[in-house]
Amino acid sequence: MGILEVKNVNKRFGGLQALGDVNLSVAENSVHAIIGPNGAGKSTLLNCLVGKLIPDTGSVMFDGQSVLGRTPYEINQMGISRVFQTPEIFGDLTVMENMMIPCFAKRDGAFKLNVIRSVEGQGDIRDRAEAMLVDMNMADKRHMHAASMSRGDKRRLEIGMCLAQQPRLLLLDEPTAGMARADTNNTIDLLKQIKASRDITIVIIEHDMHVVFSLAQRITVLAQGTPLVEDVPEKIKGHPKVREAYLGE
Ligand code: ADP
Ligand code: MG
Numbered sequence: 001m002g003i004l005e006v007k008n009v010n011k012r013f014g015g016l017q018a019l020g021d022v023n024l025s026v027a028e029n030s031v032h033a034i035i036g037p038n039g040a041g042k043s044t045l046l047n048c049l050v051g052k053l054i055p056d057t058g059s060v061m062f063d064g065q066s067v068l069g070r071t072p073y074e075i076n077q078m079g080i081s082r083v084f085q086t087p088e089i090f091g092d093l094t095v096m097e098n099m100m101i102p103c104f105a106k107r108d109g110a111f112k113l114n115v116i117r118s119v120e121g122q123g124d125i126r127d128r129a130e131a132m133l134v135d136m137n138m139a140d141k142r143h144m145h146a147a148s149m150s151r152g153d154k155r156r157l158e159i160g161m162c163l164a165q166q167p168r169l170l171l172l173d174e175p176t177a178g179m180a181r182a183d184t185n186n187t188i189d190l191l192k193q194i195k196a197s198r199d200i201t202i203v204i205i206e207h208d209m210h211v212v213f214s215l216a217q218r219i220t221v222l223a224q225g226t227p228l229v230e231d232v233p234e235k236i237k238g239h240p241k242v243r244e245a246y247l248g249e
Contacts (some may be wrong), residue, residue, distance in 0.1 A: 001064075003028040003201050004049070004169060009058030011044055011225075018044045019055070020225045026169075026218075031195060031202045033212045035236075036222035037246055042205045045222070046173055049203075050082045051075045062169065081167035083175055089158055091147030095138060098146050098157055099129040102164040128164070135197075136160035136190070152183025156190060163194065170194075172204045176211050188214045213237070221245055 006024040010017070018041045026032045034042050047053040049060055051072040060067045067075050089098050097117070103125045133139045136156055141149065146157060155175055162170060175191075176184040188211055195202065195215075206212045212219060213233050220230040223245035229236065236242055 002026045003063055004203070005059075005061040006045075006049070007059045007061075009045070009048060009055045009060065011041075011048060011053060011055050018225050019048070022058070022222075022225070022227060024220060024227065024230075026201060026203055028201055029199055030217045031191075031204065031215045033216035033219045034203065034205045034222055035207070035209075035212055035219060035242075036228075040222040040245075041225040042222055043173055044225075046082065046171055046203075046205060049075075049171060050080060076165065076167075079166075079168035080171065081162040081165050081169070082171040083155075083158055083162055083173065089146045089154055089161070091145065093146055094142065095133065095144050095146055095149070095157055096126075096129060096142040099132055099161060099164060100125050102161045103128045103132070106165050132160050132164045135163070150183065152179055152186055155179070155183075155187060159190065159194070167200065169201045169203065172202065172206075174205055174207055176206065176208050184208060184211060187211070191215055 002025040004024070004026040006022055009019055009022040011019040022045060034045065036042055044053060048055045049067065051067060051070055051074070054068065062078055062080060065078065067078065067080070070078070090101070107125065130139065133142055136159070138153065138156055138160070141153065146154065149157070159175070176187050179187065191202065192215065194200065204212070204215060216233055218230065219233055219236045221228045221236065221242050228241050228245055229239055231239070
């Protein structure tokens with residue numbers, strides 16, 4: 001049994017079958033990549049895992065418990081954290097203030113902006129946020145406005161904000177999308193470092209095959225809402241069905 005078990009998940013948007021009988025088993029402490037052409041249903045699947053969408057049929061179990069019927073907040077509390085396709089940070093806040101938000105959320109279940117800037121926000125929360133920034137190799141950027149950072153650093157901050165919630169499962173939706181090669185390589189190194197330094201399972205949706213083959217132990221190929229193949233990277237490379245799925249892209 002994997003830490004994440006998706007069984008026969010279907011999701012329709014009107015006449016469009018975005019997901020058709022998706023089965024996925026993700027082993028604990030592994031990095032599992034989901035690849036597939038644009039519109040294959042990758043983001044839809046991720047949305048079904050975090051409560052942003054509710055599958056029409058099927059089941060999604062995390063660590064033996066169903067996530068279906070729970071709110072995104074409750075699913076987050078179960079230990080699933082997600083990095084979105086476009087960075088979701090607070091551009092007007094500093095890097096430090098951004099990092100304090102998930103630390104508050106973890107401790108209090110919520111945060112208030114005024115608290116982050118008040119004396120109450122100076123104690124253990126600040127220490128935790130500081131430690132997390134050190135972990136992310138971005139302590140030197142703590143006073144920068146988040147909006148003024150490079151795309152790669154925004155992504156780094158966002159991943160750190162997810163990790164500050166101490167998830168057991170981290171979901172990444174195209175974390176290197178729109179990045180220059182150097183930032184992409186830095187992101188690969190960061191994810192390797194994260195994986196090596198804690199018990200965490202990572203599910204990564206990724207277009208860049210260099211990223212996928214650098215990180216994943218298993219790869220699921222999704223095409224038109226249905227898994228085509230699932231295997232180790234060596235078997236996925238050059239697989240005729242995978243080439244077929246990407247033809248016409
Ligand atoms: P991917 O992430 O693999 O590129 P998506 O999961 O975003 O694909 O989309 C799968 C299909 O579902 C696409 O055809 C997309 O246009 C459609 N789709 C996604 N979200 C919605 C939505 N909220 N309403 C209607 N159609 C959607
Ligand atoms: Mg997508």
